[in-house]
Amino acid sequence: MHLKKSDARIHKMPSRKGVVDKKKHSRNPVSNEQSIIYWCKDCNVPLLDKKCGVCEGEIFEIKLSGPGDIRFCSPYERELLGKLLLSEFGRDPLGEKLVLLNKISGEDKTAQVIVDGLNIGTLLFDMSLMEYRFEISEAGAQVLHGLIGSRTVTLKKTKMHLNGKKVSSELVESSTNDINTGDPVIVVSGNLVGVGISLVDGDNMATADGPVLKVRKISSSDLKLSSRVATIEDAITANLPHLRKIGKNAMNTIKGIASQKEHRKLPVHVSFSGGKDSLVVLDLTLSALKGRDVRAFFLNTGIEFPETVEFVHSHCEKRGIELIESKAENAFWENLESFGPPAKDFRWCCKVCKLGPAGAIIDQCSEDGGVCLTIDGKRKFESFSRSNISASEKNPFVPNQLNIFPIRDWRAIEVWLYIYWRKLDYNPLYDVGFERVGCYLCPAELSAEYERLKDLHPSIYDRWNSFLLKWAKSKGLSDEYVRHGMWRWKELPPKMLKLARELGIETEPSSVIDDFDITLTSGFSPCREGGFTVEASVKGVLVSEASAILNMLGSTVVSEELGMVLLKMDSGTVKFFSSGSLKVTANSKEDAHSCLEATAKQLLRASKCTECGICLKVCPVNAIELGSEKGRVYINDSCIRCGKCTDGCVVLKYSDKILSAMLNGRK
Secondary structure (H helix, E strand, O other): OEEEOOOOOOOOOOOOOOOOOOOOOOOOHHHOOOEEEEEEOOOOEEEOOOOOOOOOOEEEEEEEOOOOOOEEOOHHHHHHHHHHHHHHHOOOOOOOOOEEEEEOOOOOOEEEEEEOOEEEEEEEEEOOOOEEEEEEOHHHHHHHEOOEOOOEEEEOOOOOOOOOOEEEHHHEEEEOOOOOOOOEEEEEEOOEEEEEEEOOOHHHOOOOOOEEEEEEEEEEOOOOOOOOOOOHHHHHHHOHHHHHHHHHHHHHHHHHHHOOOOOOOOOEEEEOOOOHHHHHHHHHHHHHOOOOOEEEEEEEOOOEOHHHHHHHHHHHHHHOOEEEEEEOOOHHHHHHHHHOOOEOOEOHHHHHHHHHHHHHHHHHHOHHHOOEEEEOOOOHHHOHHHOOOOOEEEOOOOOOEEEEOOOOOOOHHHHHHHHHHHOOOOOHHHHHOOOOOOEOOOOOOOHHHHHHHHHHOHHHHHHHHHHHHHHHHHOOOOHHHHHOOHHHOOOOOHHHHHHHHHHOOOOOOOOOOOOOEEEEEEEEEEOOOOOEEEEEEEEOOOHHHHHHHHHHOOEEEEEOOOOEEEEEOOOEEEEEEOOOEEEEEEOOHHHHHHHHHHHHHHHHHHHHOOOOOHHHHHOOOOOEEEEEOOEEEEEOOOOOOOOHHHHOOOHHHHHHHHHHHHHOOOO
């Protein structure tokens, strides 16, 4: 075997803006360091290890922009890519080749297209046009050059440095007449080939005044597609030693924890969502714990894709697995008018549709109040918030549940190779344009995938879209606000604000969120498990803002999926949900009141902060940031909880009177 780190066929893929590439490889995506896969030149397949399981040929290293959760192109995406190549360049030269997609940063769905170990371009969903585009790369231009006769500008030979330069018509030798202003084009100059953007129509390329072309990147051309067309079966065979190794490691993780003395007699439950990751974990668990009682959990939120519900039931029935299903029924629709559409930073739906049913399932499956052992398919590469998953974790939001994460280090390509290797049936949604499988109206879903809902299930789409349009109208927002997916945030991120400005879409609702308010929804009452509880409703504070400041009162845990922050204080526990619901649990009524009052003060502070900076001056350990992306007031882990910033806060000077009036029903 010959492993090369620098070769004409190796291309360092561009990092996301603002990310510094490190030389040392790390699989922790939270660091944004580059991830690596390999490519066997002879077999022409991707490798997940430095050695091919078939041959001793030359191996190439491919560096991927983080998180590096690379996967195989789905049939729908392959058809889409072929149509784009045909429409833009007149030919699809990829044929039956294996195509990989590496997710990168972008407005919406954005992925580098990798063929034969080469990054040939980017497949992206354009949020302005609400349609897919393909942006060819330098390597893609060199591969296509000679295969096609379209979208090409030939420049005269020059000693001028062309990369990143705009060129005038005097330098144009010829151009094809199928070029429109703004089109990506293949640029040729002598033995140099690269990619550029046309600034004029092709007919005017040789005569127009001023710059006519911007060259993005150009270099000596020596790249070609391989003559070998590999199959998925070839990829499986080449990666078989690696698949066996990671499969064995995952099963050992399951066995090691499930076989511990305190867990040996417990029933084992697999969290089965109908997605690819939970499918693999279910198969691994059945293999690891043969003869053990293994059941499947399914939290049916009531807003699942019909295909998902059908797949979960049919797969479990086919394999003889006991399925425990908890249904949220119409909980989402019953709460929709009160809360409005869920958002990435306002996931009230998770509390209503997941947390309640999950608790019911755990209570049902925990024998005599004991631990419920749950095997879960969460992976580090799915999101930055999941990058620090341990082999097993107690669930801070669902009592009595111990979660095991056996594939936490796997990438999507490993998951798919395992599925193909084991010949597992999988959710058909993956073949028709969905990278992830979840609720069909989830705000975390990409707009590209939401558009597929319109094609696949028009009646479901119409019901949800009709609500969104009605909701937007009530807020003084336009139909275009909904069409371009801006409903998916309470507070639009910079990329969406930029898009809105470009499209002339108003983003400020005429009816804004109410100012800060906190109201008791239940009195101080004994809890059946012991102690006291009190519940309140909070307005004017997001979970992200709460999590940024509550660290000063105790340790906090944030769940993006459930849309909540859990605060553990010496005298009690506080749960604050994105829906505005606040629940305090403590050993005594006095402690519950103390926790509620302390929490309410900090939430008021987060909502009303004027960024005066007094707290910065009184903090002895410099634990406070103001006006950051994390919130108006952010308290980091350096906080020693001395309370000096609370004592010196102008906002909280009259907080006792303000909060007393609110909590006693007086405004």
